[in-house]
Amino acid sequence: MNLERIIKQGSNELSKNKIQSSLLDTELILSYVMGKNREFLLTNNNINISDDLKKKFIKAIRRRITNEPIAYITGKKDFWSETFNVNRATLIPRPETELLIYKIIKFFNNKNINILDIGTGSGCILLSILKELKFSIGTGIDISNSAIKVAISNAKKLKLSNRVKFKVFDINKFDLGKYDLIVSNPPYIPTMEIKKLSKDIRNFEPHIAINGGKDGLDLIKKVIYKSSILLKKNGLFALEMGTNQYFKVSTIMKKYGFRIITKEFDYNNNVRCIISTKTWFFKF
Numbered sequence: 001m002n003l004e005r006i007i008k009q010g011s012n013e014l015s016k017n018k019i020q021s022s023l024l025d026t027e028l029i030l031s032y033v034m035g036k037n038r039e040f041l042l043t044n045n046n047i048n049i050s051d052d053l054k055k056k057f058i059k060a061i062r063r064r065i066t067n068e069p070i071a072y073i074t075g076k077k078d079f080w081s082e083t084f085n086v087n088r089a090t091l092i093p094r095p096e097t098e099l100l101i102y103k104i105i106k107f108f109n110n111k112n113i114n115i116l117d118i119g120t121g122s123g124c125i126l127l128s129i130l131k132e133l134k135f136s137i138g139t140g141i142d143i144s145n146s147a148i149k150v151a152i153s154n155a156k157k158l159k160l161s162n163r164v165k166f167k168v169f170d171i172n173k174f175d176l177g178k179y180d181l182i183v184s185n186p187p188y189i190p191t192m193e194i195k196k197l198s199k200d201i202r203n204f205e206p207h208i209a210i211n212g213g214k215d216g217l218d219l220i221k222k223v224i225y226k227s228s229i230l231l232k233k234n235g236l237f238a239l240e241m242g243t244n245q246y247f248k249v250s251t252i253m254k255k256y257g258f259r260i261i262t263k264e265f266d267y268n269n270n271v272r273c274i275i276s277t278k279t280w281f282f283k284f
Contacts (some may be wrong), residue, residue: 001054005078006030010061017065025070029060032074059108067199079127085153089146090122091209096266097125097185100238100273103264104181105132108276112136113180116230118171118223119143121209123151123164125183130160139177141169144208171222180235182227186219188212188242216242221252227258231278236261238275246271 001009007026027038033056034041034049056112063073068126071077071092079093080101086092095175112135117126120140130138142148151166155223189210194202201210209257220241227237241249252259256277266272 002046002048003030003041006049006054006057007041007045009139012023013061014064019064019067021046025064026061026071028070029064029073030057032076033060041281043200047107049086066203068204069200070236072204077122077124079124080131081159082128082131083125084122084124084127085157086122087146087150087225088204089144089206090150091185091205093122093124094261095245097240098128099264099266100183100185100240101125101132103262103273103275104129104236104238108133108136108181111180114177115139115181115183116143116177117175118182118184118226118273119165119209119219120151121147121185123154123166125185126164127151127154127158127160129183130163131158131180134257136163138164139179140164140166141171142166143168143170144199144206147206147209171219174226175229177230178235181238182231182234182235183238184223184225184227185240186212188216188220188240188245190214190216215248216245217252219247220245221248224249224252224258225255226280228258233278236275236277240271241264243268243270246274250274 010026011023016026027041031038033053037140060073069092071086072088072207077086077093080098115138117140120142123140126138126140140151145168148168155161155164187210189212191211231237234270253276257278260274260276262275264273
C-alpha cells in the first residue's frame with residue numbers, strides 16, 4: 001500500500017470516529033512511524049510502506065481513535081524553538097504558555113540570572129528560557145518523580161544539564177536558595193470543571209497537573225506564598241492561570257506584597273499570565 005492510500009485510510013478512520021483534524025493527525029502519526037517529516041510524505045506519496053510500518057501505523061491510529069493525544073502517541077511535542085519529550089506523567093505544552101517565555105526573555109535580555117520553575121513537568125518552560133538566556137542557571141521542582149525523569153531527559157537532549165537541576169519536591173517543603181526569576185504554570189482547573197474538559201485532556205493528561213482544587217486556586221495560593229519567600233528583592237515572578245481567575249489571583253498576589261507589572265492575554269483574549277515584582281521601582 002502506498003503512502004497516499006494509507007493516509008486516506010487513516011484519515012477516514014479518524015474522521016469516522018469524530019476525531020477533528022483527522023488528515024493532519026494521520027500525517028503526523030505516519031511521519032512518526034516512518035521517522036520522516038510531513039514534507040516527505042507529501043512529495044513521495046507513491047512509495048509503498050512495509051507491512052511492519054503499516055502495523056505500527058494502524059496501532060497508533062487506534063490509539064488516536066480513543067482520543068489519546070498525538071503528543072503521547074509520538075512521545076514528543078514542539079514548544080518554543082525545540083521538540084520536547086513528553087509522556088502521560090507530564091502535561092502537554094500549550095502554545096499560550098509561549099507568551100510567558102517571550103515576555104520573560106524580553107525582560108531579562110541575556111542577563112545572568114538564577115531561575116526557579118515550580119511544577120516543572122517536562123521542563124519545557126525552564127529549558128526554553130535557559131536556551132535563550134545563555135548565561136543563566138535554573139532549578140525545576142515537581143512533586144512527580146516520573147515528570148522529573150522526563151525533564152532530566154529533555155535537559156540532556158538540549159545539552160543543558162550543566163546549567164539546570166531537576167528535583168522531586170513538595171512545594172510546601174522547598175526552601176533552597178533565592179531567585180531572580182520564579183516561574184510557574186500550576187494546576188488551575190477547578191475540580192468540578194475537569195469532567196467538562198475534552199476527552200483527550202480529562203482521560204489522558206495527569207490530573208495532578210491540572211486539578212487546582214475546588215476553586216482552581218489551591219496550588220496557585222501555595223505558589224504565590226512560596227514565591228514571596230524565595231524571590232530576590234529585585235526579582236520577577238511569572239505565573240500562568242486559568243480563564244476568569246485574574247481578579248482573584250491578583251488579589252492574592254497583592255496580599256503577599258506583589259506588584260503586577262504586566263498581564264498577558266491568550267488567543268481568546270483571556271488573561272493567561274501575570275508578571276510581577278515585590279519592588280516598587282523595577283529596573284532591567
